[in-house]
Structures are given as structure tokens and as C-alpha cells.
Amino acid sequence: MGKIRVILYGVGAIGSLIAKFLLEKKGIEIVGAVDIVRNKVGKDLGKVLGLKRKLGIRVSNDVDSVLSKVKADIAVHATSPFLKDACPQIASIVKHGVNVVSTCEELSYPYVSKPKLAKELDTLAKKRDVTVLGTGINPGFLMDTFVITLTAVCQKIEKIEVVRIMNAVTRRLPFQKKIGAGLTVEEFQWKIEKKQITGHVGLEHSIAMIADALAWKLDKIIAGPLEPIIAKKSVKSKDIKVKAGGVAGLRQKAKGVMKNREVIVLDFQAYIGAEEGYDAVTIEGVPNIKQRIQPCVHGDIGTVAMIVNAIPKVINAPAGLLTMKDLPVPSAALEDMRKYLKT
Numbered sequence: 001m002g003k004i005r006v007i008l009y010g011v012g013a014i015g016s017l018i019a020k021f022l023l024e025k026k027g028i029e030i031v032g033a034v035d036i037v038r039n040k041v042g043k044d045l046g047k048v049l050g051l052k053r054k055l056g057i058r059v060s061n062d063v064d065s066v067l068s069k070v071k072a073d074i075a076v077h078a079t080s081p082f083l084k085d086a087c088p089q090i091a092s093i094v095k096h097g098v099n100v101v102s103t104c105e106e107l108s109y110p111y112v113s114k115p116k117l118a119k120e121l122d123t124l125a126k127k128r129d130v131t132v133l134g135t136g137i138n139p140g141f142l143m144d145t146f147v148i149t150l151t152a153v154c155q156k157i158e159k160i161e162v163v164r165i166m167n168a169v170t171r172r173l174p175f176q177k178k179i180g181a182g183l184t185v186e187e188f189q190w191k192i193e194k195k196q197i198t199g200h201v202g203l204e205h206s207i208a209m210i211a212d213a214l215a216w217k218l219d220k221i222i223a224g225p226l227e228p229i230i231a232k233k234s235v236k237s238k239d240i241k242v243k244a245g246g247v248a249g250l251r252q253k254a255k256g257v258m259k260n261r262e263v264i265v266l267d268f269q270a271y272i273g274a275e276e277g278y279d280a281v282t283i284e285g286v287p288n289i290k291q292r293i294q295p296c297v298h299g300d301i302g303t304v305a306m307i308v309n310a311i312p313k314v315i316n317a318p319a320g321l322l323t324m325k326d327l328p329v330p331s332a333a334l335e336d337m338r339k340y341l342k343t
């Protein structure tokens with residue numbers, strides 16, 4: 001059997017990390033790369049990834065041209081958290097009969113925010129007999145798929161609470177900036193108003209996915225405001241200093257309400273100086289479940305793993321726009337990637 005052929009669509013921070021991990025793996029090869037950034041287009045992918053060797057693949061800004069020249073089994077899409085941007089890009093891949101696994105946050109459970117776009121993409125994917133999946137660490141796993149899996153041992157559930165606390169020191173500078181670290185409270189509020197800080201995308205999507213798995217008809221999903229986390233003492237990362245009283249990061253909460261009760265509560269906190277980082281799931285029910293992953297799973301490492309491990313599952317899956325709850329139990333693909341393909 002030939003190797004699994006992958007196209008990269010988006011060679012930014014995450015796309016590059018995925019590419020490097022794919023290069024280490026057996027039974028899979030990168031056959032094309034697409035990105036719009038001027039200083040990447042036309043360059044050898046090896047150079048764009050900062051490797052010392054050429055890979056013989058030129059980064060193109062034209063997905064149609066790439067997919068009409070090379071045959072691919074799947075595209076790894078990593079450009080935008082928003083479906084309004086990602087949908088046309090993904091559709092342009094699907095039209096060539098190529099499966100897609102994407103980091104797009106809204107695609108993880110698109111029916112909650114963009115049902116019409118989701119339906120159109122599902123119809124197109126079925127017509128072209130390919131599968132499309134949005135996944136990642138969060139959304140995609142820690143606050144949804146993992147939680148859904150834990151519910152399997154419960155006979156009754158009253159409430160689910162998930163908390164992710166991350167020390168942003170362990171993350172890239174763009175992430176630290178994205179959460180407002182180092183700003184004053186006034187600057188933070190101004191950037192929110194100007195939509196320069198948009199916060200984490202995906203809490204509502206994770207809630208909707210959990211509710212759907214449990215067949216809970218939520219009355220509403222309430223996304224709380226973006227709140228600054230104020231440093232109590234001065235803290236710093238390699239590049240950012242936060243004075244006491246300044247913004248160290250942010251907190252976002254979202255709630256799923258059913259019959260006037262908060263039945264799903266997600267609490268996301270990312271800030272420089274968090275003393276204890278963890279991912280915690282509490283289920284009030286029969287039995288009660290308290291599950292804590294400590295330290296919290298690193299976002300980039302986890303996202304790269306989720307995307308690459310999903311590749312054979314997406315290729316094996318039936319056609320259409322699927323979500324993590326539609327796929328078999330997630331697992332690592334450690335061996336030659338072809339071993340995980342259904343023959």
C-alpha cells in the first residue's frame with residue numbers, strides 16, 4: 001500500500017508543528033503545501049519550516065493548482081478559528097475529492113454557531129464522498145470528547161463542570177499576546193471593544209457537543225464576558241513582564257442551561273504565573289466523577305497529536321461533516337500510519 005498523502009493548508013505556527021511531526025512518522029508523506037503569506041509562497045517547505053534540508057515541495061497560494069497537480073488522501077487545514085473564513089477554504093479542498101482534518105475551532109461543532117454553513121459543507125462532502133472533521137485539543141478533546149467519554153460510566157448526571165487552568169508561560173508569545181498578558185486593564189478592555197482580543201473560541205461548541213451526546217435539549221448556552229486575570233504580584237514570561245495590578249491573562253466561562261439549571265459549566269483560564277495548571281472534570285451524578293490531568297495538557301503538543309492521530313480515522317470514516325463524537329474512541333497512531341487504515 002502506498003503512503004498516506006497529505007496536503008498542508010496553512011503553514012503557520014500550528015501547521016508547521018504538524019508538518020514537522022508528520023515528517024517523523026512512517027507511512028505518511030507531505031505532497032503539497034498552501035499558505036498565503038508572501039514570504040512563504042514559492043519557497044521550499046523545508047525552508048519555511050526552518051529545516052536544514054529541502055523537501056522538494058514549493059509552498060503555493062493556490063489550492064486549486066496544487067490539488068490539480070498532485071493526488072492527496074487528506075488535507076490538514078490550520079488557518080482560522082472562524083467558519084466564515086475556513087468554510088470556503090475547506091470547500092475548495094473537498095471539491096477535489098480530498099478529506100479534511102482542520103484545527104478550525106468553530107468546525108469542532110459547527111451546528112451551534114453556523115448551522116447553514118455546516119449543512120452546506122456536509123452536503124458537499126457527501127457529494128464528493130469525503131470526510132471533514134474539526135478537532136484539536138480544545139475544542140476537540142479536553143472540554144468535550146474527553147468529558148463525553150467520562151460520562152460513559154455514569155447512570156445519572158446532574159451537572160458537569162470542566163476547568164482548564166493554564167500557565168501561559170509555557171506557550172508561544174502570540175498566545176500570550178492573544179490573552180492580553182502585559183496590558184493594563186484599560187488597554188485590555190479597549191482591545192476587547194476593538195475585537196483585537198477575541199478570547200478563546202469554542203466553549204459554546206464544546207457545550208453543544210456534550211449536550212448532543214447526552215441528548216440533553218439545552219434551553220440556552222450563555223457565554224460569559226472575557227474577564228482579565230489581574231496579577232497579584234509581578235510575574236513574567238521570557239518576553240512579557242506583568243506588574244502587580246496588570247493583566248496576566250484571561251478567564252472565560254460558558255454555561256449550558258436546561259430547565260433553569262446550569263447543567264454544563266466550562267471555565268477556561270490562561271495566564272502568566274498560574275501556580276497550578278490542570279484540566280479538571282467534575283461530574284455530579286451516579287457515580288460522582290472527579291478527574292484531574294495535571295499539569296494541563298500543552299495546547300500546541302496536544303493539538304498536533306489530535307490532528308495527526310485523527311488522520312487515519314478521518315480517512316476510514318463515512319462521508320460527510322463529522323464531529324469527534326461521531327468517530328471511534330480517539331487514540332494515538334504510533335506505528336506506521338497505514339496500519340490504522342481499513343483495507
Ligand SMILES: NC(=O)c1ccc[n+]([C@@H]2O[C@H](COP(=O)([O-])OP(=O)(O)OC[C@H]3O[C@@H](n4cnc5c(N)ncnc54)[C@H](OP(=O)(O)O)[C@@H]3O)[C@@H](O)[C@H]2O)c1
Pocket residue numbers: 009010011012013014015034035036037078079080081082089103104105135136137138139140299300303
Ligand atoms: N482546536 C484547537 O485546539 C486549536 C489549537 C491551536 C490552534 N488552533 C487553531 O489553528 C489555527 C492555526 O493556528 P496558528 O497558531 O498556526 O495560526 P497562525 O500562526 O495565524 O497560522 C495560520 C496560517 O494560515 C495562513 N492562512 C490564513 N488564511 C489562509 C488562506 N486563505 N489560505 C492559505 N493560508 C492561509 C495564515 O496566514 P496569515 O497570517 O496571512 O493569516 C498563517 O500563515 C488557528 O485558527 C487556531 O485558532 C486550534
